Amino acid sequence: xxxxxxxxxxxxxxxxxxxxxxxxxxxxxxxxxxxxxxxxxxxxxxxxxxxxxxxxxxxxxxxxxxxxxxxxxxxxxxxxxxxxxxxxxxxxxxxxxxxxxxxxxxxxxxxxxxxxxxxxxxxxxxxxxxxxxxxxxxxxxxxxxxxxxxxxxxxxxxxxxxxxxxxxxxxxxxxxxxxxxxxxxxxxxxxxxxxxxxxxxxxxxxxxxxxxxxxxxxxxxxxxxxxxxxxxxxxxxxxxxxxxxxxxxxxxxxxxxxxxxxxxxxxxxxxxxxxxxxxxxxxxxxxxxxxxxxxxxxxxxxxxxxxxxxxxxxxxxxxxxxxxxxxxx
Numbered sequence: 001x002x003x004x005x006x007x008x009x010x011x012x013x014x015x016x017x018x019x020x021x022x023x024x025x026x027x028x029x030x031x032x033x034x035x036x037x038x039x040x041x042x043x044x045x046x047x048x049x050x051x052x053x054x055x056x057x058x059x060x061x062x063x064x065x066x067x068x069x070x071x072x073x074x075x076x077x078x079x080x081x082x083x084x085x086x087x088x089x090x091x092x093x094x095x096x097x098x099x100x101x102x103x104x105x106x107x108x109x110x111x112x113x114x115x116x117x118x119x120x121x122x123x124x125x126x127x128x129x130x131x132x133x134x135x136x137x138x139x140x141x142x143x144x145x146x147x148x149x150x151x152x153x154x155x156x157x158x159x160x161x162x163x164x165x166x167x168x169x170x171x172x173x174x175x176x177x178x179x180x181x182x183x184x185x186x187x188x189x190x191x192x193x194x195x196x197x198x199x200x201x202x203x204x205x206x207x208x209x210x211x212x213x214x215x216x217x218x219x220x221x222x223x224x225x226x227x228x229x230x231x232x233x234x235x236x237x238x239x240x241x242x243x244x245x246x247x248x249x250x251x252x253x254x255x256x257x258x259x260x261x262x263x264x265x266x267x268x269x270x271x272x273x274x275x276x277x278x279x280x281x282x283x284x285x286x287x288x289x290x291x292x293x294x295x296x297x298x299x300x301x302x303x304x305x306x307x308x309x310x311x312x313x314x315x316x317x318x319x320x321x322x323x324x325x326x327x328x329x
């Protein structure tokens with residue numbers, strides 16, 4: 001970092017020293033012993049403006065307190081059958097680590113349906129994975145590799161992406177808003193694999209709208225991306241859908257499928273939350289209703305562009321209109 005960036009970090013650190021005790025306590029759960037790295041993440045998200053980064057961080061900490069995020073890993077999604085159905089329709093999992101020690105998360109964008117529970121359950125599930133990553137996965141990697149590791153690699157599988165995915169924009173934008181405002185700059189790189197034409201068409205119009213720092217993080221790979229990804233990770237760390245063309249069709253009951261509840265990552269996550277809950281009051285059934293932040297104006301504009309592009313593709317293919325939030329688009 002240059003002198004200007006160092007100065008911004010120092011300014012933000014001084015501002016954070018002045019916040020009230022509850023915010024400081026929540027901030028400890030966020031930075032996990034590495035406050036400077038966390039301040040840098042929020043500064044990057046606000047183009048190194050310390051005043052704006054301070055507001056963003058304080059707003060995030062207040063959101064954590066108001067929604068009891070610091071104790072979300074003590075609140076399992078029950079019963080098990082519901083949790084399993086969520087895992088089968090919200091495809092995400094930890095497949096391994098890069099050669100530099102960054103966790104590698106696979107995300108099944110095209111095949112996720114988000115249709116087995118309310119939006120609140122999916123948001124709760126997503127936040128729990130975020131918190132487990134930040135409090136358990138990243139600190140463990142930091143200790144193992146002997147240096148601060150605060151980001152991860154995300155490999156997005158577009159297999160199965162269809163025009164009907166437009167119906168998922170409501171829940172996807174909710175999750176995106178949670179991440180953008182409360183978990184900024186947590187992804188080192190996004191790799192897009194198995195991209196069909198529908199993605200390529202949208203990417204052409206969305207790419208110019210992204211901020212440069214975001215655009216630089218996104219790499220669209222050929223096919224399943226195996227050869228490119230093997231430059232930064234071992235074969236054992238590849239998500240299952242990158243190991244062989246078409247391998248995203250591996251059964252969800254296969255332990256090698258990083259989306260499966262039977263995969264070691266999800267087993268460890270599930271049992272960790274279950275154990276934390278044992279120390280609390282009797283677990284109550286029902287989703288945790290987390291306040292979903294409003295989208296940034298730039299993100300909202302991108303969503304509208306995606307809707308318009310899907311609409312155009314639908315007309316070109318002679319597909320019927322799809323509905324979003326009960327409105328024809």
